[in-house]
Amino acid sequence: MKLDGAGLTCAQVHEVAYGKARVTIASLDRARAAWRAARELTGPVYGQSTGVGANKDVSVSDGGFGLLRSHAGGAGDLVEPFRARGMLVVRLNQLLVGGSGVSPGVLPALESAINNGFTPPIRTYGAIGTGDLTALATTALCLLGEVSWRGPSGDPPRYALDSRDALPFMSSGALTLSDAALACHRIRRLLTAAVDVAAQSFAAVDASAEPVAAAVQEARPHPGQALVAARLRELLNGEPAARVQDPYGYRAFAQVHGAALDVLERAERSVEIDMNGALENPLIAENLAWHNGNFHGAPVALALDALRAAVAHAAQLSTARLATLMDPHITGQLPFLAAHPGESGAMILEYVAQDALAELRHLATPVTTGTAVISRGTEDHASFATQAARYCLRALEPLEIVLACERVAATRALSRAPDPDHPLDEALDQARRTLAETK
Structure with a gap:
């Protein structure tokens, strides 16, 4: 199943979530363009040069990893692997739309996780319909190697996210969707x-x-x-x-x-x-x-x-x-x-x-x-x-x-x-x- 940021359906999410289909990335062009544009920005950018929430007016430098660690705090039972895999499919497809500014190298790592049966250990509670921050922060820490993936033995997917990738990666309600x-x-x-x-x-x-x-x-x-x-x-x-x-x-x-x-x-x-x-x-x-x-x-x-x-x-x-x-x-x-x-x-x-x-x-x-x-x-x-x-x-x-x-x-x-x-x-x-x- 090719993901291109445009044609993902509910039925396709179901197919991939239950391991009945694999995904491939159609093109990284829009993700790369957004990433290049993000790197050239000047002035305050929420969540990158500033804090988040009520800290939006506080200047920060290189605080992205701290943002991931502070937000990976869900509670309750672990979400079933099929739901976590569905989340990965949705977020990967959204990132292919362009607009996040996240490093394009993270997208093949998500593709690998989906196709090889790796899912993040995300918890049930931690979102209120304005973004699945705890779930995606946990996923980012899995990519960094700070949290262990759930799944088969073997080499799990890794990607050295930049500090500036933290909020762009998290800014989605992918698990909810x-x-x-x-x-x-x-x-x-x-x-x-x-x-x-x-x-x-x-x-x-x-x-x-x-x-x-x-x-x-x-x-x-x-x-x-x-x-x-x-x-x-x-x-x-x-x-x-x-x-x-x-x-x-x-x-x-x-x-x-x-x-x-x-x-x-x-x-x-x-x-x-x-x-x-x-x-x-x-x-x-x-x-x-x-x-x-x-x-x-x-x-x-x-x-x-x-x-x-x-x-x-x-x-x-x-x-x-x-x-x-x-x-x-x-x-x-x-x-x-x-x-x-x-x-x-x-x-x-x-x-x-x-x-x-x-x-x-x-x-x-x-x-x-x-x-x-x-x-x-x-x-x-x-x-x-x-x-x-x-x-x-x-x-x-x-x-x-x-x-x-x-x-x-x-x-x-x-x-x-x-x-x-x-x-x-x-x-x-x-x-x-x-x-x-x-x-």
Whole structure:
């Protein structure tokens, strides 16, 4: 996979993070140009000739290594290697954009770390959506040999960073963006599989296909809604409806699930803009150092808050369909799909699904309603994009559990009246594989 600072996607970050792809650098030209421009700057440059935060007006000389050592102070459990590898991919791609002024020789060292399985020992806590300073400071110290890499035996990547490289290397939310990219990619896979699972429930209760008819969708042309409805039309036989109107879990499925897909699309776009952008402060451009706020994670944080809310809504409708599968008045079978009267059958699935849904509701609480004022008031706002991304990752498991509960119940309901020629068969096999292989 070639990295050029322009085309990195959430899916590609996922591939590299899980060791399914290697990376190569397309060109160092823009990084070299920014580095040369940075070396020719005169006057105060934040973080290089000055301190940082409230020390922005204090002149310093050769203080970059101290900056790395003071900022490599995260806490909590070590971040999983796949997340750390994703961070390295994102930061390498951003540095290829140009704009940081960091020594271009560090980029092949990052490429080597990614391809040879080395990751920095970064900790969970230490960022608030204005830059992953602790994670990237630790990475820089690994390159300098002051902190040990995690990974295989053998020669770890090393690079003798210049003191002036310290802040330019750290000035990014690369770990946050990697977490967001991984979450978006896996949520897309689950929401896609959820349509096929819902189709199984439609078939199991003889739900009407009327709500997904083309005429209905043309009257309200939201892109995600149209996509979901079109997929359901492929999978359902369009047989006469058993009821005039079905519960919302069926009748409004395309609208709710489609909205979740639209929100996901916006989240992926926000994340990918930042993964391919120059989030540097200062930004080296036009032979000048531009002091700015590109590091701030507000666009990503707001998009991910909306995504977690959308995921919770989609899961709520899944549990609603699960409830109908337990109802003999809708399925025409014994309560809870039991094999014999009085047995509990699949009743416990509702408990499991509601437990998982409760977790999703908790995780859907927005992080962007809060803020933080630190560094003696100099840094007076925070996006908490880091937490927004982390909660998206945490939402994957409960979402998968909710969908799996629905699939198990619908499969049980359909098994009483199998139709080997039904178009659902192939779709359900694919959904089953997706739910089993979301990593």
